[in-house]
Amino acid sequence: MYSKCGSLSRALEVFYSIKLEDRTLVSYNATIQALSMHGHGADALRLFDEMPTWIEPDEVTYIAVLCGCNHAGLVDDGRRVFNAMRVPPNVKHYGTIVDLLGRAGRLAEACDTVMSMPFPADIVLWQTLLGAAKMHGDVELAELAATKLAELGSNVDGDYVLLSNVYASKSRWADVDQVRDTMRSNDVRKVPGFSYTEIDGIMHKFINGDKEHPRWQEIYRALDDIRSRISELGYVPETDNVLHDIGEEEKQYALCYHSEKLAIAFGLIATPPGETLRVIKNLRICGDCHVVAKLISKAYGRVIIIRDRARFHQFEDGQCSCRDYW
Template structure:
């Protein structure tokens, strides 16, 4: 056997081989060469780069091999340790990165653990963000302060991002505000957290603050496509079309409007702000070869939410062969079939799925069958699933039972929900409504007494409408708006005008044991009616009215919106909890199926 090559020569040879490693067998052979040539200990830089590449390999056995390699080192360096941390943080089990940081996967007490640095903390923070582990992020923040890493802008930005992704927006803002130096990544981290969390309005305020000063910023700190995507996400969440148009225009100004991620965010924003035409315009502007799976998923979701099930199926069928549908694709198509009543098409899609169906797909099928009144099939789907039904599935069946007045099935679903520990207001309200629709007022009172004893409160209905860039909120029976008296007078005029078109209040939608006149009064001041009335007096004739409602719109409000669209020559778009309704010339895009 020839003698092993000189260490320097071996290191140079291995350096050339490193980029060519593609299989686990290659990695193992390379590891053997490291051991046999003594490069393992004499060239720690090459060793760490190999460990890093091994830990990040796509092969499922590569990461465990990397951890074994790390444990076999007599004195692992910080770079070795960081390579394993990074691989674990990016793996399907990021929490193991936090365990490794705590020293639980290393021999103890010897050899002594390697010294931590900013990279160690950065990888650990990314892991805690992926786990949504706010406690771990807080502990890492304390460690960061103890190690004196606060001047590291990238590390502090990762801390902001981790807090934001864990839902601790107050801490994210505090860390951001205390930063002496910020770059665009810092702004983006906070902006994305606010936009995707509970403070989208604050996210837009932050975006406008950044945009207002961007001409004075150095090039490396200017807003980029990540900034735009986060801002568009905020617009989509609150349904602000005017802000969305502004962000789109700004994207054109900085030259990122053609970026496919920006285009996907624009499709989502325009559809959720009620402008399906603009959403599809953006989708069709993307060259076919540049469209991604996210592009198709977002477009299919857009047409599905707006009730165009046929278009959802067409987009699904037109997906190029090099793009494989995923779980999200099938959910989007099934929802499109749901909202359009395309039961047979939906079942065909479900039974031809090329991915393993999960509980959401079964839920979509239960909803599909339930909406169509095929309640026995919906129930059979639940009990025949390969895994136990969750709370959402039984709530879906309860909703279907309420829609079709099936008391027995509603009681069964309610019992299952009670067994699963569900205690949300919607369960009680649906069951109460089933009883009320059959005038079983004693049962209604019993359900409401149970709600009170369990301290469950009904979520109030509210609606938003955007007028001249300002969001106006209305609650059922609201008299808090500065122009409430004008709004109420407008409602009286509306009822008179649509009465000429044959409107009669659908008092069956008022599920209380009260008189007919009281029921009519209760119907008159639902939040979406107040929002529409305000829109009519606050905008010029012919302007489209857009309303966002937190609950499902009731049958009477649906009829009223159709008649207003005809009587006043307006397009009215209502985004409720589940979908969009576009009212025009007395008709709704849902074709009265929702």
Template sequence: MARIDPLVQRCVTFSHIKQLHAHLLTSGLFLSHSILRRQFVEHCSLSPWASLDHALSTFLSIPHPTTDDYNSILRGLAASPSPVSALSFYAGFVSSSPPRPDALSLSFTLKACARCASLPFSLQLHSHLVQFGFSADTILMTTLIDAYAKCGCIDNARNVFDEMPCRDITTWNVLLSGFVLWGHPHLALHLFRQLCGVSSSVSPNETPNSSTVIAAIAACSQLGTIANGEEVHSFARASKLDSQIIVKNALIDMYSKCGSVDMAMKVFRSISEPDMTLISYNTILHALSMHSRGAGVLKMFEKLPRHIEPDSITYLAVLCGCNHAGLVDDGLRVFNSMRVTPSMKHYGTLVNMLCRTGRLSEAYGVINTIPFEPDIVIWHTLLGASQTYGDVPLAEVAAKKVAELGSNMDGDYVLLSNIYASNSRWHDVDHVRTTMQCNDVRKIPGFSYIEINGTMHKFIKGDRSHPRWKEISNALHDISVRIRALGYVPEVQNVLHDIGEEEKQHELYLHSEKLAIAFGLISTDPGVELRVIKNLRICGDCHTVAKLVSKAYNRVIVVRDRARFHRFEGGECSCQDFW
């Protein structure tokens, strides 16, 4: 066996595997040595040059398979392109008992559950885990938490975590990552702080590591609050985890998403040249791009070290940077010199770039040359630009394509209606409204966050439930007076409801970002920068109001919407009024 065992690992082609299989059969070793058989079947099911089908047929030839034999196949199926096959195989295993599944059987099957997000099977495995006496197995319970988290059942994951008598750092990291995965950054940071308290006073095997910090940093990125990000960064620095390149890359991303591109650049510059990776460059390029630092993006791109080969993500970041900064000619040059095959996102960014400078016919020409079916985002871009530049024929083409691709977004109908209205085509405006009613088009609720003294305040469009509503209402009135003096005219054409002019103005008045900005003004000292996070694209009227508020109150206002950052200062926006 000592002589045969290395041969299993030396099989590097399917032909080698078949030859070794034949030798094991003719020598009798296949049936007499269960450990060697397990290694062979496992190698056959996991090796990239092997065959899972051959592993299964080999398994079926075993007269009395052991638990190890079953586990060899389970492991291969769980890691295969079709992990759901592991679930049915496990079900057959349980029904044919003996032999009985062991901890490895449950572990492999739980990993398959996590990959295919099968909550019913995860629940079944949870009961088996208790039934077979493995509820004290820390590794297995951690795998169960991961399965529940990947299935989106965060409550079950938390309950299992709370009931565990013993945990290790992987257990904490799995739940922490689950909270981040399903958009619960507050819960993630609460758990992180709880862990920091535990690790400093109780268990050395619960000491936070780089995975812990990266998950906490991701939670800060979701929240968009720089105070939380600085807290986690300080912890990483004190724990000497901030020296790891993966942590530095996460910090760059976090600071950029929290609106501090200068801090992102500071972290990037702290990376020594030997440690610099393509991911580091891609992350800082995207950070600069998101903040409209187009010249900085190009300068960084042109100075890429020779040993770092740009990939599709690199080129996308550079194109986005050129797009946000209006550097169309530079963007075209980069696109035409790409050393990778352009994807939908590359073409979409190029179209957006041309649209923002009014080169709609060129943009439409690019769309017609895309070697695959343009997606709805590209047609959205053309539709929005057609409104901006009043190109009715192109708007109708784009709107038709958007409808064909199944859009049910109210914003698309608003754009088309505005184009018709600006050309006095009132019959077509009525038709758009009727179509919206027939298609049951619903508006996605808009909401905005603003952090004041470490507390996040959420505002929903039209919501008057905030405890300081009277003060907010007074602030909104003061804003209205000041910005009207600067020439503000409400963009009531963005409201499609069949209501009077005054009601339309009032509806615009209560958009969530306006509520957040008003609250920020009454809750902070003069001159303090306001940071708002919006779940949707900022509308034209709110964009205009934010510009004028920044001038009227001498404030910097940073708004992160679903696409980019807008930095309003002195009556201007970093997006140059195209977003």
């Protein structure tokens, strides 16, 4: 519970308060998973290696520790754990290894792993490869994964968005338009990005460019102050994250009002100085928002915890727990 609410330290306190002889597989699994989700892959791996011999790891244990290796970029350690599994690996274990290799840029190995599995790849595995292709700008792999997803009957917005983003990163705008036309013809709509933050027991939701919040004008003024302060720390907008065929100034404007930035700005004006800010994001945090959150944590002396679609990011004094690998 503590780790899922963003408090890893409390989760660890509970675990280490349990006597060694009283710890169970469930407590080890939960703690390894907590460390993994918060970006402490090396610690998750260490705890896995230190499990008592009388506790036998199960499928969940291996998923948890492989996720830790994945989020920390520990490719060799992940392969070691996978190859030494004492239970038959299932599609989720393979998926984690494919994601690990893909994030590390070892796309050929990731693809070979999918092709050599003892069972057919499912939709999630091909989506994982598509995500890796987007991350590293591999058009050929992206097109292969998109084709396989179509053959499997997948018709979700994320597939189209990832393929479109790969094309956009290469300025192939005609292909981007074709993907969008296909989305429209298949009646697929892109899920908008949104973020939540809880203040005094009330949940506040923000979407990109939101002006629906009753305090939106204060929030926008806070964003102006944020931009001023972080510019003094060397902030330059990462407009490469705006994958649209628009001008540089328009790209900078689009970046300013991402939902997580709005949630953080609201948190700054709605909570006492020094209080930890917690934000939940439905999609993966973009590179520019990640940089901005780091700089806000330094400029305002705040701890900011953002849980995106895949993991937790804890920003403190200009650094992130993910060590810029996510």
